[in-house]
Amino acid sequence: MADAATKAEQHVWVKSMDMPDDAIKIKGFDFNKGVKLDEVVKHFLTTGFQASNFGMAIEQINKMREHRSKPVNLSPEEEKLDPIYRPRSDCTIFLGYTSNMVSSGIRETIRFLAQHRMIDCIVTTAGGIEEDFIKCFAPTYLGDFSLKGKDLRPKVCEQKQHGTLWTPSKLIARLGKEIDNEESIYYWCYKNEIPVFSPAITDGSIGDLLFLHAYRNPGLVLDIVEDIKMMNSIAAHSKHSGMIILGGGLPKHHIHNANFMKGGADYGVFINTAQEFDGSDGGARPDEAVSWGKIKSSATPVKIFADATLVFPLLVSQTFAKDFKSDSNGQER
Template sequence: MSSQALKDIAAVLLEPTISALENVIPVQGPNFENGLSLQDLLRSYERIGFQATSFGRAVEIVNRMRKWRSSEEPVAVNGSGEAGPHDKAQTRCTVFLGYTSNLMSSGLREILLYLVKHKHVSVIVTTAGGIEEDFIKCFGDTYLGDFHLSGLELRKKVIQRIGNLVIPNTNYCKFEKWLTPIMDAMLEEQKASGKVWSPSTMIHRMGKEINNEESVYYWAYKNNIPVFCPAITDGAIGDVVYMHSFRNPGLIIDIARDIRMLNELSRNSKKAGMIILGGGVCKHQIANSMVVRGGADYAVYINTGQEYDGSDSGARPDEAVSWGKISPTGDSVKVFADATLVLPLLVAATFAQEDT
């Protein structure tokens, strides 16, 4: 055998130097031999590998987020508008929660309600569907269907499909009937007092009017948690706004007030954390608000988006660092997964531990 061949073989058989890598731990899965509690199972995720390990990292970051306390003198942050932020000492991390409309349509609504009811989050950013689907469920159920149901047959039956969920169109009609007189009253107040409405103050008013403890936004109203919806007309709410503009024109909804309020909430936070479920408007609006403070301190993304097409929805946290949306010293992770699979486990391993 030639000397070159011996060198080639020797290169293949080089001794590994694992010790040269930092923070190396062995891969290990859960052991079911003696039974596992839910918390033991969730703690085992961080050593499984792949997205399980990313989930374990998300648990760690959310726990840091929720347990952080300021060692400095508290500073009061005074908001403006009816749906302003908590006027109290800002000694805890401000948790910005974002989610897409399909998640409110799903059974995650009850988990989102839990987070808002118990004040585990400070600020919400979502889409029009993320608002209306909560209220619509107060008027009628959403049902489990199938991804393969015929769109044509559903259309004939006046039923809409969201993935493998179905909703009777009558639920949307009930929502329109409920929202229209609220908008009439908003317009009267605008004319009488010059009140300027924004999406967040409109949602605050809707949460008050629904007066239903099964509503996420009822609890946002009760707990004075601001809810921002930059694309509030992109859904059934927009349909009602459109029809209302003919029947009773003149209502103004000012989005400029909300972007100032959202950015100021970010700027005045001693620590800021992002938990963002899905992509699109809710993801970028929260992340972009972090630029004014030099980036978020904590960030957890949960979505199935990919980055190869350059979309913000699929972008990983490191891209946000380049824009100043996440601090270079911040803790961040992206879990590539459907939020309906991951969020229940994440909340069980984090926020729910405060209430047990």
């Protein structure tokens, strides 16, 4: 028995390693101190699990913002660049999201960022474009996942938009101009010259309208290659860059690939519920992008495994909107 105990001790009583000085100690918020939302969120970093990832995401975004606030010194060659390619700040912030973000109340959070020019480039899906315009005509109501498709089909109304320009981004800018509605994300993108790329613009009701238009008025061409050139060039000419991506798929891949052209992004925050075992782009962890050179090896990107409708407004409240001050007209001061 004594021998058995001695052997057990050899396996159980292993000498602990000393923790590094900068190790984070787990500690949550003490509600005996009262309900203070900012303090609760501040303790997310030391809470563990996805709460700690949330805390690290705040740090990532604030690093982007800090870099972005620095004056950018352009070389003579950069001064000659087309304004769309010329770096506007020391850190270009790319925002990507799937269409369901615009269908939800996250639309207002995205609009806030575009309205006050807190981001530099947007990549989204066709639904991420058309849902914004649809809401300008009529509100979207809270539904039920159990509603039957056969009952919904007769209630769908198509809204035809006019404007025949050369690329999807120019089409989106024109629609943003024509909608002339301050509730629209893309009105503010047009007004603040924030390029919006939607490489799969035909994958939605806009595609249906373009299909009908092509028969009634043949000759319209949307040059996707020109948009890819523009998006990749914006990244390539950036001094530094950061990525904030809600969801996966097309927006995530295109933003990653654009940053590949500059040797990788410096910062990255990803919010989605996808797992890596299904082989999806959304499920791929940030380190996968590091292996491609889409994120710099020196970067510390963060992925939050969570529903973006829960996380993103709270994340913006602790970063972009934290020190935001507006005048009576809602404009930033």
